[in-house]
Amino acid sequence: MLDRALRRVDEFCTAYDMRVPILMAPMAGACPPALAAAVAEAGGMGGCGALMMDPDEIAQWAAEFRAASKGPFQMNLWVPDPAPPRDADHERAVTEFLAAWGPAPARLSADLPVPFADQCEALIEARPAVxxxxxxxxxxxxxDRMKAGGISWFATATTVAEALQAEAAGADAIIAQGSEAGGHRGAFNADKANAQMCGSMALVPAIHDAVGVPVIAAGGMADARGVVAALALGASAVLVGTAFLRAPEAAIAPAWADAIGRAQPDDTTTTRAFSGRLGRSLRTDYIAATECEGAPAPLPYPLQRSATGPMRALGAKENNLACMQAWAGQSARLARNEPAGEIVRSIWTEARATLIQ
Ligand SMILES: Cc1cc2nc3c(=O)[nH]c(=O)nc-3n(C[C@H](O)[C@H](O)[C@H](O)COP(=O)(O)O)c2cc1C
Known part of the structure; x- marks a missing residue:
């Protein structure tokens, strides 16, 4: 079984010009080029979460990455949800609740930060490997355009049904996102995200058995044990997010980085209170307050994100964990405060030694 795992790894790494089967997760707002380049220089694949970036910022990110590394990188986009329904009373209740946590938003907006079509075009022009x-x-x-440009497509899936849809639509690999993962849940249908929480232990082999393309395991892999387990379960590579957030290159707010290092699995929780989309975060004071009786339910995405924008910005500026957007996966406590390249090298050295025993 471990022989087969190593063969899958070799095939995947050869196809994507990698020496190590570790991909940095694309983490919108927490993926500076320096972090991605450090991962690529160590033999993995860098990642860019371009959700909030306009075309110039996308081009700039790719240029900065290329100045620091010749290795491969992926750029990531969220596929937009349908426009949410508006409810003035609900929006007022949320705005009033948030007044205790930060400045009021000027107005709530359901607009995307940058048109999706423009972002797609900018990604194709930036020519990432993926x-x-x-x-x-x-x-x-x-x-069609990305394939014509020699760019591969990795599609995130949280269920077997989503993975099959992605494969049928031409995805070259499936990122199987287990419910341990930090950050937003990738459910295709926002309303079904809570009902579709499946851990990596069950999701990775289920997707591996269902599709013919490589599977990349995401969610909870933060040391060699997790990587060996994911590869044994059928993955060809792993996608790692939270474990890189304490690296100096990530440059996240110190209070967030410190709290990640202390967090046990149950110190994280899933919530819609930051954006309206379900995501896994540290259980901060703000999140706890949103779970109290009488607190208004979050607005649908992206209205809740618009409503919490000023609070999140203030939290980051003042290094105040209570109200910052503090995404973290369930293996947060394994994240190490070490250079990202060291993290990649030490995880893979130990994982590989276990696999070839
Ligand atoms: C701070 C943060 C931001 C994230 N942003 C994105 C994003 O923009 N796009 C995306 O596909 N996934 C995003 N994710 C999810 C990751 O791609 C990945 O699924 C997750 O980090 C894997 O689980 P782990 O954190 O336990 O390693 C984010 C995760 C974190 C922690």
């Missing part, structure tokens, strides 16, 4: 999707599938004309 474009990855989350929350849905790239439209066929985007898939």
């Amino acid at each position: 474009m990855s999707s989350i929350m849905g599938l790239f439209p066929p004309h985007v898939v």
Whole structure:
């Protein structure tokens, strides 16, 4: 079984010009080029979460990465949800609740920060090795353009059904996102995210058995034990997010980085209170307050994100964990405060030694 795992790893690494089967997760807001380049220089694949970036920022990110590394990188986009319904009373209740946590938003907006079509175009022009999707599938004309440009498509899936849809639409690999994962849950249908929480231990082999393309395991892999387990379960590589957040290159707010290092699995929770989309975060004071009786339910995405914008910005500026957006996966406590390249090298050295025993 471990022989087969190593063969899968070799095939995957050869196909994507990697020496180590570790991909940095694309983490919107927490993926500076320096972090991605450090991962690629250590033999893995860098990652960029481009959700909030306009075309110039996308081009700039790719240029900065290329100035620091010749290795491979992926760029990631969220596939937009349908426009949410508006409810003035609900929006007022949420705005009033948030007044205790930060400045009021000027107005709530359901607009996307940058048009999705423009972001797709900018990604294709940036020519990453891989474009990855989350929350849905790239439209066929985007898939055709990226493939014509020699760019592979990795599609995030949280269920077997989503993985099969992605494979049928042309995905070159499936990122199987287990419910341990930090950050947003990639469910194609936002309303079903809570009901579709499946851990990596069950999801990775289920998707591996169902599809013919390589599977990349995401969620809870933060040391050699997790990587060996994921590869034994059928993955060809792992996608790692939270374990890189304490690396100096990530440059996240110190209070967030410190809390990650202390967090036991149950110190994280899933919540819609930051954006309206389900995601896994540290259980901060703000999250706890949103779970109290009488607190208004979060607005649908992206209205809740718009409503919490000023609070999140203030939390980050003042290094105040209570109200910052503090995404973290369930293996947070394994994240090490070490250079990202060291993290990649030490995880893979130990994992490989276990696999070839
Ligand atoms: C701070 C943060 C931001 C994230 N942003 C994105 C994103 O923009 N796009 C995406 O596909 N996944 C995003 N994710 C999810 C990761 O891609 C990945 O599924 C997750 O980090 C894996 O689990 P782990 O954190 O336990 O390693 C984010 C995760 C974190 C922690």
